[in-house]
Amino acid sequence: xxxxxxxxxxxxxxxxxxxxxxxxxxxxxxxxxxxxxxxxxxxxxxxxxxxxxxxxxxxxxxxxxxxxxxxxxxxxxxxxxxxxxxxxxxxxxxxxxxxxxxxxxxxxxxxxxxxxxxxxxxxxxxxxxxxxxxxxxxxxxxxxxxxxxx
Numbered sequence: 001x002x003x004x005x006x007x008x009x010x011x012x013x014x015x016x017x018x019x020x021x022x023x024x025x026x027x028x029x030x031x032x033x034x035x036x037x038x039x040x041x042x043x044x045x046x047x048x049x050x051x052x053x054x055x056x057x058x059x060x061x062x063x064x065x066x067x068x069x070x071x072x073x074x075x076x077x078x079x080x081x082x083x084x085x086x087x088x089x090x091x092x093x094x095x096x097x098x099x100x101x102x103x104x105x106x107x108x109x110x111x112x113x114x115x116x117x118x119x120x121x122x123x124x125x126x127x128x129x130x131x132x133x134x135x136x137x138x139x140x141x142x143x144x145x146x147x148x149x150x
Contacts, residue, residue, distance in 0.1 A: 045089070078102045078135065101138050105131045 085099020086092075108131035115124035 078105055078138075081138065082106055098138050101134055105135050105138075108134070 079102075081099050081102035085102065086095050108127050112124045112127040112131065115121075115127060
């Protein structure tokens with residue numbers, strides 16, 4: 001028995017790595033790299049949006065003022081909001097949403113006109129009321145674009 005033990009101790013047996021352990025190591029490294037890349041891209045996208053959000057926030061705050069002395073040429077119309085609203089990547093959520101709502105108002109008003117031409121006066125009136133309700137919820141809209149309140 002001692003001879004066998006001596007042979008085992010003197011023999012240089014290299015530890016063999018399991019293929020499964022190597023695969024697990026490679027997968028763990030890949031997950032770590034992908035997580036790091038995702039964090040990098042998220043951080044860079046956040047910084048880009050936060051820079052433009054500050055600019056757009058100033059712009060929206062300027063349009064939300066209740067001053068009657070404000071120049072009406074600087075106020076936004078539905079068409080301008082729909083055409084010039086930023087995307088989520090380039091602007092704030094509020095500015096993007098105002099553009100989406102303006103486009104929705106345009107679609108509803110076009111539908112109301114088609115309904116009126118087709119002879120559906122009640123449907124046109126309902127659709128126009130929906131468009132006015134949405135229009136009144138857009139805060140950055142010019143005063144003359146706001147629907148009249150009864």
